[in-house]
Amino acid sequence: xxxxxxxxxxxxxxxxxxxxxxxxxxxxxxxxxxxxxxxxxxxxxxxxxxxxxxxxxxxxxxxxxxxxxxxxxxxxxxxxxxxxxxxxxxxxxxxxxxxxxxxxxxxxxxxxxx
Numbered sequence: 001x002x003x004x005x006x007x008x009x010x011x012x013x014x015x016x017x018x019x020x021x022x023x024x025x026x027x028x029x030x031x032x033x034x035x036x037x038x039x040x041x042x043x044x045x046x047x048x049x050x051x052x053x054x055x056x057x058x059x060x061x062x063x064x065x066x067x068x069x070x071x072x073x074x075x076x077x078x079x080x081x082x083x084x085x086x087x088x089x090x091x092x093x094x095x096x097x098x099x100x101x102x103x104x105x106x107x108x109x110x111x112x113x114x
Contacts, residue, residue, distance in 0.1 A: 063071070
C-alpha cells in the first residue's frame with residue numbers, strides 16, 4: 001500500500017536513463033549559471049570601461065605637473081615685473097607731483113617778487 005505522498009513507481013538509481021536525466025539537468029543548470037555569470041561580467045566590464053573613459057577625459061583636461069611648475073614660475077615672474085612697474089609708476093607719480101608743486105611754487109614766488 002502506498003501513501004499519497006509517495007510515488008507509485010520506483011526509479012532505479014543505477015539506470016542509465018536516470019543518470020542521463022540527472023546529467024542533463026546538471027548541464028542545464030550549469031549553462032544557466034554560466035549565462036548569468038557572463039551577463040554579470042559584461043555589465044561589470046561596461047562599468048569599468050565607462051570609468052576608464054571618464055579618467056581619460058579627466059586626464060586630457062589636466063595640466064601635467066612639470067608644465068604647471070613652469071607656468072607657476074612664469075606667473076611669479078610676471079607678478080614681480082608688474083610690482084616693479086607699479087613701484088616705478090608710483091615713484092614717477094610722486095616725482096611728477098613734486099616737480100609740479102615746485103614749478104607752481106616758483107611761479108607764485110616770481111609773481112610775488114615782481
